[in-house]
Amino acid sequence: MLGGLSALIAGEVGGIVRRNVTVLALYLLAFLLVAAAVGYGLNALHIVLTFHYGAIAASLWIGGGLLVAALICVIAAAVVKNRRQPVPKLAMAAAAAPAAARLVGSGKIGWKAGIVGGVVMLGLILGRQLAKGDDADEA
Structure with missing residues (x-):
């Protein structure tokens, strides 16, 4: 019985890992495509700005815009990092486990009730x- 249960769990874990690796590979591909698109867009912007302001001014405008975008990302990362983390429910259950074990061990609650x-x-x-x-699969 335990062999079948462990095989079922191993099969489920293997499927989850395969699905997660596939999803991460697709995210990586999407990131690379977005990076290429942003590069082409910046090149086109540079060409347009060169006609209006000159090559040096166009490069400075694009560099300044990228610097502002980087600063916004750093500020957003700092805000997200300093948020309070919610206490995981599993950690709360693990913290309550010693008290439950003492109740079961003291005889106030029978060992059969503890197993159930x-x-x-x-x-x-x-x-x-x-x-x-x-x-998650349906959505």
Whole structure:
């Protein structure tokens, strides 16, 4: 029984890893295409600005615009970095585990009830993870 369960879990993990690698490869390809498009766009802008202001002024305008864009990105990164992180639910459950173990060990709650509770919690966690995966595929 455990062999079949471990094979099922290994198959699910393998599928998830394959899908994530495919998605990341497509994102990388999209990034490269966007970078090429931005390069061509900047070249066209340089040509247009050269006709109006001259080559040196056009290069300075484009360099200044890129500097302003970089500063905006740095400020946005600093804001995102300094935001408070939400406390993961799994960490809260792990923090509550010693108290639950003491209750089960003290005899106030029988060991059978502890096992049933653990199985129920495992089912809830796996059910939520599987439901999240199904919702992401449909969207």
